[in-house]
Amino acid sequence: MSAPRIGVLALHGGVAEHGEALAAVGAEPVEVRGARALPRLDGLVLPGGESTTVRLLAGREGLVSGLGELIAEGLPTLATCAGLIALADRIEGGEEPLVGGLAVTVSRNAYGRQLASFEAPLAVPSLGPPPVEGVFIRAPRIVAWDERRVEVLAFHGEDPVLVRQGDILAAAFHPELTDDRRVHRLFVDDLVGARGTAAAIHDPLAEGASRVRT
Ligand code: GLN
Secondary structure, eight states, X not given: XXXXXXXXXXXXXXXXXXXXXXXXXXXXXXXXXXXXXXXXXXXXXXXXXXXXXXXXXXXXXXXXXHHHHHHHTTOOEEEETHHHHHHEEEETTSOOOSSOOEEEEEETXXXXXXXXXXXEEEOXXXXXXXXXXXXXXXXXXXXXXXXXXXXXXXXXXXXXXEEEETTEEEESSOGGGSSOOHHHHIIIIIIIGGGOOHHHHHGGGTTOGGGSOO
16 A cells, blocks of 8 residues: 655644654655645644744635645544644634634643743553653643543643544644654554545545635
């Protein structure tokens, strides 16, 4: 079977690092800069960065509705840090959700000034030992979540920092910044792998960038 094509939203943030991590687990990373590239992807990565910038750029490129539609249809998606903010259904402080779809409430930059960046070992039972080294950079804090829909794969203290909701895997930290590929492997093997390839799933619609309304 050919390598799954994973789009990496390339507006901003750790695009190259996610690309390397995806290639290391046998996927083919494809940079996504506009809605046209969205059809025929097997999965999607929303990297970190600054969500305010992502909001501006994604709005300008007409990506927000296209992404939201594909994610709602079940396109497997890995979101890290600002990507998690983009998918959150609620953002504390009155900001409108960007894409939405993940039943969590986030508080941006909520780990306090002195802890703006830190690393912490994270026990992830579903990945087994050793712990995942969590690199947090002005990370969002998940302050509330729908326990019926959101499975917490790892906590830092009381806070969920790696969560799964169906075809969405979201991390408050940056798994692309270490050499540990287990989070990307989980995404590619379990979430993307469970769906087969885009060709198999989307062929009848393959012509259509048109199906992505922007
Ligand atoms: N602090 C950023 C924001 O609120 C997210 C940080 C990150 O992605 N590293 O958008």
